[in-house]
Amino acid sequence: MSYPIHVEGLVKRYGGTVALDGVDLRVPAGSVAGVLGSAGSGKTTLIRVLSGLTGPDAGRVAVRRAGVLLLDEPTAGLGPHDRDRRWDQIRRTAGDGTAVLLTTRLPEEAGQLADRMIALDRGRVVASGRAGELRRRTGGRILQVRATVAADGAAVAAILHEMTGTVPARDDRTGLLSVPAGDPMLMSALVRRLDAADIPVDELGLRLPSLDEVLRSLR
Ligand SMILES: Nc1ncnc2c1ncn2[C@@H]1O[C@H](COP(=O)(O)OP(=O)(O)OP(=O)(O)O)[C@@H](O)[C@H]1O
CATH class of the missing domain: 3.30.70 (Alpha-Beta Plaits)
Structure with a gap:
């Protein structure tokens, strides 16, 4: 199977700061990958590398030109109504066969939207898997x-x-x-x-x- 978004061993540094430290991820067509992380964890850097705005320092990055949607904190600053509409748009886009990768600081958003979740902490993937598995592991309420x-x-x-x-x-x-x-x-x-x-x-x-x-x- 070839993936519209496929990343192996991605490293990105800014001077002495390692913004991404060996990130692996694959996003199948027709699915949503949620990258969950706090401020400074490397989310924006990941989107910038995937979209070709900046190059990786090491690793392999392959992103198809079509059928891919990259979103950096797509609901930041939205009220509940607009957020729900944006969530619906994202689900529809994935339903049409697009590989969607989005970043978020909200565990609830990743849980609602993502088929697979990647937790990023200081540039490292600390957990990844099906969103349902991660929700179970994080113990719910x-x-x-x-x-x-x-x-x-x-x-x-x-x-x-x-x-x-x-x-x-x-x-x-x-x-x-x-x-x-x-x-x-x-x-x-x-x-x-x-x-x-x-x-x-x-x-x-x-x-x-x-x-x-x-x-x-x-x-
Ligand atoms: N242009 C840059 N020059 C130097 N350091 C940078 C630059 N961009 C990001 N960094 C550093 O790289 C690390 C990751 O930053 P990044 O913006 O990717 O995190 P983020 O998860 O998107 O954070 P936020 O949620 O605040 O947007 C941080 O330590 C940040 O200070």
Whole structure:
């Protein structure tokens, strides 16, 4: 199979900065590849090399002239309505047989659009695979909870640790404790435990992981 976008061992340096450090990726026709990374991870540099704006320092880069779409953070700055329209356009374009590669800082965007995901961290591919696999590996939702009385924080952390096997992260500013909520019954089980221990909480919920949390779990 030949790929409309095919990159092997791509290295790009700016002076002493290694912006891309041995990137491998292949994008089949009719699919979306999502490159997920934070500021400075090398996303824009990758788009610039793929589009021929700048040359690689090492490696092999092959990009077909037709049937390829390269998008650098295509929904940055858009409101929810325009973002949804842009997502639909991108899905339609891939549905017509185009190989789409897009960069994003939003794990949710990569999860929504991408067939395959590539996580980029300081110029290196730290994870790649089917978007569904990566979503499973990153554990879905994060549970967060805060004790009403600060002195109860340690007891809540100990309960979370015991229930999940993970030491919860604590935000020093807000006092919120968070752990990956792999088990869908975790929240209700936690409420029972807190009730039995007579510990009041003033915040309890599930949220999507941040980009940093996703990247940390993939590293
Ligand atoms: N023209 C340049 N000259 C020197 N260094 C550069 C240049 N372009 C990028 N870099 C450096 O290369 C690294 C990767 O930058 P790049 O812009 O590709 O990241 P990015 O993931 O697109 O970030 P952002 O999300 O902020 O756009 C960074 O350390 C950046 O400072």
